[in-house]
Amino acid sequence: MAKNPRIFPIPITNPVIEGYCLNHSSALPPELYEIEKYTQENILAHRMLSNHIQAHFLISISKMIHPQKILEIGTFTGYSAVCLAQGLQRNGKLITIEKQSQFVQIAQKFFNQYNYSNIHIIQGDGIESVQQLQEKFDLIYLDADKERYIEYVDLLLPLLNENAWLLVDNTLWKGLVSEEAKEPVTKKLQEFNDYLTTLHPAFFYTLLPIRDGITLITKK
Numbered sequence: 001m002a003k004n005p006r007i008f009p010i011p012i013t014n015p016v017i018e019g020y021c022l023n024h025s026s027a028l029p030p031e032l033y034e035i036e037k038y039t040q041e042n043i044l045a046h047r048m049l050s051n052h053i054q055a056h057f058l059i060s061i062s063k064m065i066h067p068q069k070i071l072e073i074g075t076f077t078g079y080s081a082v083c084l085a086q087g088l089q090r091n092g093k094l095i096t097i098e099k100q101s102q103f104v105q106i107a108q109k110f111f112n113q114y115n116y117s118n119i120h121i122i123q124g125d126g127i128e129s130v131q132q133l134q135e136k137f138d139l140i141y142l143d144a145d146k147e148r149y150i151e152y153v154d155l156l157l158p159l160l161n162e163n164a165w166l167l168v169d170n171t172l173w174k175g176l177v178s179e180e181a182k183e184p185v186t187k188k189l190q191e192f193n194d195y196l197t198t199l200h201p202a203f204f205y206t207l208l209p210i211r212d213g214i215t216l217i218t219k220k
């Protein structure tokens with residue numbers, strides 16, 4: 001039997017079902033539609049933006065945890081930071097790390113425009129910036145530098161407060177992780193997913209098939 005041609009990217013969730021879910025979910029905060037519109041119209045790499053289902057997921061998780069401190073690695077144009085900020089405590093803060101100055105400027109403009117004074121951007125390399133952090137967090141979202149996820153997780157797990165969660169994006173990599181890897185990044189993500197199975201049993205982790213796959217890790 002002829003093999004099906006590869007459709008790239010492979011939709012992990014049935015688009016019809018995803019549309020139905022969105023039609024039966026709240027509207028997102030209006031600034032998210034503005035950031036999305038700007039990103040799609042002006043940024044070549046706009047596919048890096050989270051989609052609406054992921055926005056709902058991030059907002060819901062943040063509201064459930066109601067964190068005092070959030071850390072994000074991979075700001076891009078600020079979309080996911082604004083999602084995560086929805087659940088922050090009144091006096092809470094979100095630190096987001098981005099290495100590209102172009103994206104730092106765009107995200108900062110949106111944070112100013114929409115009064116997210118509780119979001120602070122660190123411009124720099126994710127690993128180097130995380131190594132300098134002296135505080136712990138209630139929620140961490142890792143969404144950058146996919147090929148170094150193992151290094152990040154080793155650095156980030158000790159930064160989790162009690163009952164905190166680490167979320168890691170793109171862990172299904174368009175479903176390619178379930179096949180023989182053809183690209184280095186797929187191989188790295190497979191290694192990362194396998195690495196989690198060797199984590200200390202004190203950690204509980206779940207890989208969910210939401211958008212491009214998102215792994216949730218916490219201490220038991």
Ligand SMILES: C[S@@+](CC[C@H](N)C(=O)[O-])C[C@H]1O[C@@H](n2cnc3c(N)ncnc32)[C@H](O)[C@@H]1O
Pocket residue numbers: 048049050073074075076077078079080081097098099100103124125126127143144145
């Ligand atoms: C997938 S995008 C993040 C998307 C964003 N979280 C969202 O959903 O709106 C990844 C971002 O990480 C940044 N990045 C890549 N490598 C990095 C590194 N080593 N340190 C910091 N940021 C990095 C990229 O410039 C890009 O803006």
